[in-house]
Amino acid sequence: MGGETCPECSAPVSPKDRFCEACGRNLRVRRTPVGGPGSQWPPLCACGGAEFDEDGACEACGRARPSARDRVEFALPGVAGISDRGRRRRRNEDSMAFGRVRGRGTAVVVCDGVASSERAEQASQVAVDTAADVLLTGLQSGTLQSARDAERATAEAVVAANAAVARLARPEAAEVAPSCTFVSAVVTDGSATVGWVGDSRAYLVAEAGAARLTSDDTWAAQLVAQGVLTEEEALTDRRAHVLSRWLGADSGVTEPQTVTFMVETPGLLVLCSDGLWNYVPEPEDLLAALPPEAIARRVAPLEVARALVQVALDAGGHDNITVVVVQLRGGGGS
Amino acid sequence: MAVAPEFAVEVRQNEHLPAGAGRVEAVVTVTATGGARAGPAADAAEVLVLDTSGSMRSPPEKLAEAVRAAEAALGVLRDGVRFAVVAGTDTARVVYPPGPGLAVAGPRTRAAATRAVRRLRAAGGTAMGRWLLLADALLSGPDAGAPDAGGPGSRASGAGPRHAILLTDGENRHESPQELAAVLERVAGRFTCDCRGVGTDWRVAELRGIAEAMLGTVDIVADPAGLARDFESMTLAAMGKAVADVSLRLWTPGHAEVVFLRQVAPALLDLTGRRRRTGPRTGEYPTGAWAAGESRDYHLSVRVRPAAVGERMLAARIALVGPGEAVSGRGRVLAVWTDDAALSTRIPPEVAHYTGQAELAEAIREGLRARRAGDAARATARLGRAVRLAHESGNTGTAKLLAAVVEVRDAASGTVRLRADVTEVDEMTLDTRSTVTKRVGRD
Numbered sequence: 001m002g003g004e005t006c007p008e009c010s011a012p013v014s015p016k017d018r019f020c021e022a023c024g025r026n027l028r029v030r031r032t033p034v035g036g037p038g039s040q041w042p043p044l045c046a047c048g049g050a051e052f053d054e055d056g057a058c059e060a061c062g063r064a065r066p067s068a069r070d071r072v073e074f075a076l077p078g079v080a081g082i083s084d085r086g087r088r089r090r091r092n093e094d095s096m097a098f099g100r101v102r103g104r105g106t107a108v109v110v111c112d113g114v115a116s117s118e119r120a121e122q123a124s125q126v127a128v129d130t131a132a133d134v135l136l137t138g139l140q141s142g143t144l145q146s147a148r149d150a151e152r153a154t155a156e157a158v159v160a161a162n163a164a165v166a167r168l169a170r171p172e173a174a175e176v177a178p179s180c181t182f183v184s185a186v187v188t189d190g191s192a193t194v195g196w197v198g199d200s201r202a203y204l205v206a207e208a209g210a211a212r213l214t215s216d217d218t219w220a221a222q223l224v225a226q227g228v229l230t231e232e233e234a235l236t237d238r239r240a241h242v243l244s245r246w247l248g249a250d251s252g253v254t255e256p257q258t259v260t261f262m263v264e265t266p267g268l269l270v271l272c273s274d275g276l277w278n279y280v281p282e283p284e285d286l287l288a289a290l291p292p293e294a295i296a297r298r299v300a301p302l303e304v305a306r307a308l309v310q311v312a313l314d315a316g317g318h319d320n321i322t323v324v325v326v327q328l329r330g331g332g333g334s
Numbered sequence: 335m336a337v338a339p340e341f342a343v344e345v346r347q348n349e350h351l352p353a354g355a356g357r358v359e360a361v362v363t364v365t366a367t368g369g370a371r372a373g374p375a376a377d378a379a380e381v382l383v384l385d386t387s388g389s390m391r392s393p394p395e396k397l398a399e400a401v402r403a404a405e406a407a408l409g410v411l412r413d414g415v416r417f418a419v420v421a422g423t424d425t426a427r428v429v430y431p432p433g434p435g436l437a438v439a440g441p442r443t444r445a446a447a448t449r450a451v452r453r454l455r456a457a458g459g460t461a462m463g464r465w466l467l468l469a470d471a472l473l474s475g476p477d478a479g480a481p482d483a484g485g486p487g488s489r490a491s492g493a494g495p496r497h498a499i500l501l502t503d504g505e506n507r508h509e510s511p512q513e514l515a516a517v518l519e520r521v522a523g524r525f526t527c528d529c530r531g532v533g534t535d536w537r538v539a540e541l542r543g544i545a546e547a548m549l550g551t552v553d554i555v556a557d558p559a560g561l562a563r564d565f566e567s568m569t570l571a572a573m574g575k576a577v578a579d580v581s582l583r584l585w586t587p588g589h590a591e592v593v594f595l596r597q598v599a600p601a602l603l604d605l606t607g608r609r610r611r612t613g614p615r616t617g618e619y620p621t622g623a624w625a626a627g628e629s630r631d632y633h634l635s636v637r638v639r640p641a642a643v644g645e646r647m648l649a650a651r652i653a654l655v656g657p658g659e660a661v662s663g664r665g666r667v668l669a670v671w672t673d674d675a676a677l678s679t680r681i682p683p684e685v686a687h688y689t690g691q692a693e694l695a696e697a698i699r700e701g702l703r704a705r706r707a708g709d710a711a712r713a714t715a716r717l718g719r720a721v722r723l724a725h726e727s728g729n730t731g732t733a734k735l736l737a738a739v740v741e742v743r744d745a746a747s748g749t750v751r752l753r754a755d756v757t758e759v760d761e762m763t764l765d766t767r768s769t770v771t772k773r774v775g776r777d
Contacts, residue, residue: 047588055666057648060615062587062638062669064646087644088672316673317644 015102030076031099031136034129037074067092069121073302076100079108080302081324082309086275087317093120094273094322095180097128099136105144105188107135108324109157112200112273114179114246123165123178127247130164131157135186147260150186150193157184158197158256162247169249179248182256183214183271187326190263194271195256198246201277203286206267206328207295210283213259217245235281241274265330267295268304275321276312301325339577339624341654341663342367346684349668350677356640357593358649360667361684361774364621365629366576375414377494378573379436379478379525381469382407382565385502386421389535390456396532397456400501403561404451407499407569411439415573418472419447422465422500423458424508428472435477459508462500462544463517469498470521495623496525497572498548499565501555503532506540514540518547523579526550526622528568531766532561534758538765546603549622554766556759575623577656582619582632583612585651591637595619598688599631602695602769618655631774633688634667643671684774687727691771694723694732698768702739702761705752714740714752722748729772735764 006013007030011022018028044050049060056065069092072083079100085092093113100106111127113120134157138144144153161182169177181198194202199216215221219242220234234240245253270286280286289311294304304325312321347360382404390397404419411417416436421429430447431437437447472478473496506514527548529541532555545552551568555561582605586592597603609617621630638649650667672678701716717740724733725745733745738760740750 053648053651055648057651057666058587060588062590062648063641064648085644087642089644090646 028102028104029099029136029140030102031132032074032081032097036069036095036097036125037072072096073305074098075300075302078301078327079106079324080300080305081108081110081322082302082305083322084275084309084313084317084320086320087313089115089320091121092320093124093180094275094320095121095124095128096322096324097132098324098326099132101136101139104139104142105186106326107132107139107184107186108269108271108326109135109161109182109184110200110271110273110322110324111161111180111182111247112198112275112320112322114181114243114248116176117179117248118170118173118176119168119178120180123168123248124180126164126168127161127180127182131161131182131184134160135184139186139188144186144188147191147193150188150191151195151258151260154184154186154193154195154258155255158182158195158247159254162251162253165247166249166251174250177249179246179251181243181273182247184256185269185271185326187263187269187328191260192263192269192326192328193258193260194269195258197251197253197256198243199241200271200273203270203272203283204261204267205270205283205287205290205295206265206330208265210287212283213261215257217257218242219244263328263330266298267328267330268301269326269328270308271324271326272308273320273322275317275319276308276323278319279312279315280308298327301327339580339654339656339660339662340367341365341580343652343654343663343665345652345665345667346682347667348678348680348682348685349670350672350674350680351640351669352675352678353643353671353673354640355671355678356638358636358638358667358669359685360634360650361598361682361688362632362634362652362665362667363629364582364632364654364663366624366626374494375412375439375573376416378412378575379416379473379494379496380407380411380569380572381418381420381472381498381525383420383422383426383465383469383498383500384451384454385460385500385504385532386454386456387423387458387460387504388456389460389504396503397454399559399561400532401451401454403501403565405448406562407565408439408444408447408451410566410569410573411444412573413440415439416478417443417447419451420465420468420472421454422460422462422502424461424464425458426461426465426468428468429454435475436472460502460504460506461508462502462506463509463514465500466498466517466521466527466544466548469527470524473498473525495572495575495578497575497623498525498527499568499572500527500529500544501532501561501565502529502536502541504535505537514544518544522547523549523620526572526578528552528572530555530561530564531762534762538762542766542769549603549620551601552766554759554763556763571625572623574625576626578623579657580621580624581610581655582621583616583653583655583661584609584619584634585613585616586636587638587648588615589639590615590649592617593635593637594633595635596633596688596692597621597630598633598691599771599773602692602771605632621654631684631688633685633692636667638669641669641671643673646670687774688771690723690727691729694720694727694729695768695771697723698732698736698764702765705739705761710752714750717752718748718750720748721745721750727772731770731772732764732768735760735767739764
């Protein structure tokens, strides 16, 4: 209760304040900064060096200056995310944005830039920021009272994000128009709505077990659905990651797939890019990768996210890895 | 006022390393570009050093040809160049100019120097270190640079190319190898020196040692009649140098180790041991003087601390430092760790080519050494290997010289037989020119 301070200027604030008296900051909404949470500034090399040449090589050990996107960690009360370049890719083309409206709920968006498109990192960053704006505005205005409201807001977020990504395309290079996947969650008192386009996923983890909430928009998944491939075959099939739906100028997407569920028991909602789920595809795999008693002992979401990212890195980290973990209290607010 | 030189640096390498590896190889091409023009003649200084020891008397043409060569060299000195002629025996003396310091080239001084050279007689021993010391004293004197560089006592060093030509026909008998080494230690980097051996009584390794220390060339003049043309082209090349005292600056990250830095074209020259530390992670290597448009290749090998797969590292940074610390050109050698074997196993053709050229020179030297020691089996094996390497790399110049020493049955496989009737000249020519590389093919 007492002792709460403004995250901007550390002035004392009361839980009833909408704005900080000292600096005017909006205290009801806290979210990842637009453009992505920057890493530390000034950036330090892993060796501790702070001097870099004009090409960004450390003057002490020669390693490349860590990009602000190479490893991003951000935490808010009850929700935290990590986006990591992984071990193989030159750039991190995943992005995440999330925010929390005090007393109303939490919104999360994860997008994975399509590597074969140009400026994929820009595409995913624009998409998460645009969609998070739509969802957080909805939460703030108090219009997301029902499952249908949340699903409508999710669809609006996808349409807005799709339009924003489409604007990045160059008419003369349509075949490599910036593109990305999409997965979002709106978590309010007692219910959560997940929406997605492409193969980024959401999982629900609770005491009773774990479940996957999304179905991939990929050719392989379609073939599995048609009974042409088994789940195992689909994982190794070269079409496993060929998207059938995405966001971008050439996507033709008008709405996401959505699912809404009641939050009745404590648990975790995990949104992630394929850089994680490739290594823990089944809900049981994800459960096994969590820190011990992650749900029962209320481990901080950031710790959970770190553990999951580490699992992917240890397994080879072939792709960008993004994980956002939302704590679900169950039966009363998030 | 010397023109500020400009250099272009081009790096060819495979930056991809397998996990755990730390050896980075690159071929670096350095080219003197814009801004490098031959400076005013007054900035250049030239000393001709002629061996006038007793052995130059036999055959008598030897000295006569050397004199003719010196005349040719004097003839192509540009007006205004500062110059002197030194006669070397077991001591050294200036035969021109008569007064102290250097003369200024012009019709009158050229004629006077030519007359002085014609009066030379051969008698005495051989002590090249002393010759070099005298050349150094002349080339670093107050008048070795621009005459109007300043008042009395001002140093004009670094003003322009300082060059010497050393001509000898014999072994360095009148001073110890240690004495010579001490002199080289002292004068290296203060001027460049091209060495020429006349006849077959001199030792290739000895002259090569001097030439390498002095960043010059070494060659045999088997036929004294070829001396004049050779001296002329050497002098012209020296006079054409636009900028002297250029160093290659190499930055490597902490914990890195420079395995080697070699000049690999136009000829092999190992610079690894010539590093001068200029900072915690920076060292400079002398490269001597450069002509406008001149281009050389270097092979760099650096060992860095391996990083995790996916990491990128700058393994080396290269720049050229001219007189007055003018820095230009910039090359970067990178390291990226990958577990994609298709990427990390590729050897760039340039690196492979120059690795082969270094091995070729090594094989020739070992083969000739074995041949002299009477170890026919080893000589045949090493020279055969050399024939194969010369053939594979298209180094036709070296292949021709090898064919004079061995009978080539099949170049592709390196099948050879030692020739019984090899002339000393052919063997020494092969030995001397074994370091001349074929420049890597460019598209």
